[in-house]
Amino acid sequence: MLSNSKKKNKKKSLHSLLATNLGSKLTISIPSSTQDPELDFDFSEVFGPSTPHNRHPHQNPIPSSSPPSTSSPTLPPADPPVIRHRSHSFVGPSPRFTLSRSLPIHTPESESDAEARNGPSVDVEKFGPGDFEILRVVGQGAFGKVFQVVRKARASAGAPNNGECKEEGDDDGIYAMKVMRKDTIIKKNHVDYMKAERDILTKVVHPFIVQLRYSFQTKSKLYLILDFINGGHLFFHLYRQGIFSEDQARVYTAEIVSAVSHLHKCGIVHRDLKPENILMDADGHVMLTDFGLAKEIDESSRSNSLCGTTEYMAPEILLSKGHNKDADWWSAGILLYEMLTGQPPFTHENRKKLQERIIKEKVKLPPFLTSEAHSLLKGLLQKEPSRRLGSGPSGGDDIKSHKWFQSINWKKLEARELQPKFKPDVSGKDCTANFDRCWTAMPPNDSPAATPTAGEHFQGYTYVAPNPWLSSG
Template sequence: MGPPDVVPSEHVEFDFSDVFGPSPTPTSTGVNVFASDGSTPAASDDIVYTEPAVILARSHSLVGPTALVCQSPRLRKHILHEADLELVECPSGVEGEQDKPFSCVAEEHEVPSSENVERVGLEDFDFLKVVGQGAFGKVFQVMKKGTSEIYAMKVVRKDTILEKNHSEYMKAERDILTKIDHPFIVQLRYSFQTKYRLYLVLDFVNGGHLFYQLYHQGLFREDLARIYTAEIVSAVSHLHANGIMHRDLKPENILLDADGHVMLTDFGLAKEFEENTRSNSLCGTIEYMAPEIIQGKGHDKVADWWSVGILLFEMLTGKPPFIGGNRDKIQQKIVKDKLKLPAYLTSEAHSLLKGLLQKEASKRLGGGPAGSNEIKNHKWFKLINWRKLEAREIQPSFKPNVAGKICVANFEERWTSMPLTVSPVASPVAGSGNFSGFTYVKPSVFLQKPSPLG
């Protein structure tokens, strides 16, 4: 079976651009809001919060890097000094001013009280490779000085964040990441800022995209798809239990670690919620959006289960169920078209897909009183021991080709061959240079050495 169908994107993005941070298209790009009968969506008694529209262009990562065996390279350390961050374009008349760091001392309310308060800043890391680039900046593979710990450092330009009015999304991403601790979710280890940039230091996951393997195999066997889906369900259940909805579950945001386990990443559109409240934002990637988001009815955490259903369908068939045509046509298919399931899938898989891809959110599997347990207890998952799964004791049959913690074979060479520089930025808007409360050091760093994930 050849590569799955890919819907051309109106805004071409890089294959890795969405891995550690979304690349939103201009906010002028809208989504047609309509009800299934063509009428205006009815009002609801639930509280609905309105947010800016953030619609991501489709940038499917099925076409991944060329398969190769990573020979453990000789480690090259590069240090980005402040001198490397000199401004090239200075419209505000601050020519030559450097990206001077704010205090990088972890704030008292963000770390346990300790006499040995860890100070973290740009000078604490050696930069090894570029492993991604998006609309807001670059993602680097870095090593923490004095250790063998490898991380992914997301460097975000403040001026771009402010221009797109996405400061709240960036702050929410950082806040949410500080609250998450799950075996199938990428962990935030540090965050800090300089005058012109924000830095998120996350676990480095180098097994490549889950769906890169789908590209080569055409589709997954049900037994392998079951483990991957169970790990995704476990991660999403953890988010929901902590009052967080992801809102951008898609292939680009699912990585494999060196042991072959799923790692959920990219919380750029995630949102904290309270029960009985809904969000009215238009956000996500069209092919994975739930009908209620497209219809503008307001959505809650149940929208994530629709996206999980789309992901499962793609694993088992090689492509999403609602594709083809322009953005408007895809939206109409999501809202109106009946789900067509291949006959070669088992009846249990049919049942689960029908439950997850129920267009009416109130009837969707996972949306009832039992929540995620409705999904975990489904007969398709009867072979899954959830306790062992979450202890990472169930090993997927596929293990990615990774030769050590610094191996970057599963990243595009166009990134890894890029020079280790940070693009120039203009001066931020006056009075908005410091993102209050952004600095963070993960408490577990003081208690134990984080286990490497690849």
Template sequence: MVSTSQKKTLQSILVGKLNKLSIPPSTSTLGESEDFDFSEVFGPPTSHASSSSQFLRDPDTIHSRSHSFVGPSPRFATPTSLPFQAIDGESGSQSSDGEGEVDGDKGKEKVEIGKMGPGDFAILRVIGQGAFGKVFLVRKKDNSGGDDGIFAMKVMRKETIIKKNHVDYMKAERDILTKVEHPYIVQLRYSFQTKSKLYLILDFINGGHLFFHLYRQGMFSEDQARVYTAELVSAVSHLHKRGIVHRDLKPENILMDSDGHVMLTDFGLSKEIDESSRSNSMCGTTEYMAPEILLSKGHNKDADWWSVGILLYEMLTGQAPFTHANRQKLQQRIIQEKMKLPPYLSSEVHSLLKGLLQKEPSRRLGNGPSGGDEIKNHKWFRSINWKKLETRELQPKFKPDVNGSDCTANFDQCWTAMPPDDSPASTPTAGEHFQGYTYVAPNPWLSSG
């Protein structure tokens, strides 16, 4: 039998926990109004989000190319944009009305924030689907941030993430997106969670994804592929300089804006790796996986340059250099077979492909101490002015047909025809996996001082 003092103790604990919870508005259009927002309870993110949990094994290899979330990507963030800040319930000072003020770079910048959740966004349509959930085109309600309020919302189910042992990768994706700012890399605006789901809010790019345009055109000319590859090399070099390996480079994870520039997205398999370290994870999409990954020899940034080589080959020929319907035979071809170079390609691009698709990573182009600069200096990129490219002054010749900021004509109808519903999901029994997930990007128009 429970004593009176025990009852009082239990009651005080329960009240303390309930006071920390907030219920999203009942007007939510997302079907999640029954979920609590735990963002105020979680502590700040760890500084090394890439460290693997001792209780979680590495994720399985992704063999199906349809897993990819296709949709979110950024508009170019100007060089004057303020640096990102992680905003969590225990950071900054919280006022009684739920809004807070967070000090920026050594107290110079202050950003007012309010609670953010699914109810703040109206779903317009589906623009992608993956193993853990969907990507929606959404409009931010009561928008006053100086933009059109159109975003891509990536929604992932916690229960599925935990079952597939991808917890560390989902946390790493969120953390990596808060650390990178580049003209050809997706930019995160917000992240938050409910009891059952994780949410990433990113700028929406309405030009569709590279795979969509490659499928339509069959193959790209060398001039067209050169600009896309150069922008991709610039983005991947930026990641590598910050100790980040993407590990899932493929056309489905590269978007195109209305001006024809490419944008790298989907960091769900990315990882932070020290220069001297190697990862033994068997992850990625088989057609683009480097031989050292398939052989479980350990890999680092060199694996990304192999994937860039596969991408370039596919852009120029319409198919990957190593293909087979049987997965084991496909892996054998990647490990053992020599690449066949079409004679209609120039000798310069032959040279670049041979350098990128070296099966031994120590001999691969980009392996040296100069990294991506070694690739930028290759003779095939002789016509590229890298300074102009990295300020988006080089204009691609092809521009996708776009009609308005919320245009989805360049996204596959297999997604856009889906009912635009963020359906309810089961709540995992343990909630400690996703601490520190909440994030708000600072407003670039706010003045500092």
């Protein structure tokens, strides 16, 4: 039997070892303008930063690829530390194919000039940055910031507009304003992706996808005005809870499957499904967001870009075999695995070794999951895309009919009539308590940006959602 002094020394050494390991693997997020912009292309800027989450008690934490931290402060559960990078979304050329080319440079022409020449495509009101009052910052990424904003009241005919906010009853007027710098987009050769994000969002209407309300541009920036979802991202809540029960994960996964199936029927592949890109509304429903890597792909074509977030990337993307909508179902499987176990099935701090694991290693299914969950995960995490659940002619319907979803009434689910058991703690439509304070404490300024001189890349960017959307609550 150990003496009390030996027990204390042993306990102290274990604590020291744990602190050392944590200090070498976790990094507290501090927004920095000195971050190397060439490392990764970050499309996860919408609605706040990535936050870590607890792992299953029998699993090791995923090491971060960030530089070692000099200290490992202990914070209470109500204010968790933030890992700078768990892993970023990125886009890069395929080893066999070049990245999609940027749009050709046009002679500079304003949208008003284009309309004068060709006539307006639709009779809509024009909006701009002056129509929105910035409340606070809720995110920051590679191309700019995301603000929580309120839409100002429009003056009636002959009446002055004093900038008052919209009154309750018209609509709540609270939105997320995603602001992107044109010079950075052009420099990074991401014009195609930014235009695709706007174009795709104008075509998609679904109860579990964040809606685009307006888009417009100035000489130096692009603006997307989206619904503000006040419950924070799924990653935030997964971190707080550690893991989700199968019943809780079933509702979230069903809503994600519904949203992704709708995208696929519209000819769209998302390509960056992960907890950071899924928001939760005040009622506990999940909302798919961030279409910065989405692409329109028809049934017979393939994309060859190496894009996504490595932990969630399908093997065919990593192998440059060409990918289509089946890649989203792999990501959905990784997402479900993470919700049920606390971490993705394949992890490594070295990206090359992580890619090798995804391509070669078998998925290890934890014994505490039900046989139905095992079956669904095996179906979604087939390395050969043609054998993957959801790859057949019925697409997402094959996933919906899986026995793990037997208790789900899909009509009620898509009518938002199935109420999730968990609801995030929010105090109002403008609540930002579920977004990290490293963003919300920042000065809410839409700072100036340089105006590109290489021509107009973003003609036709202006958009106002049809009236039925605008009148919806």
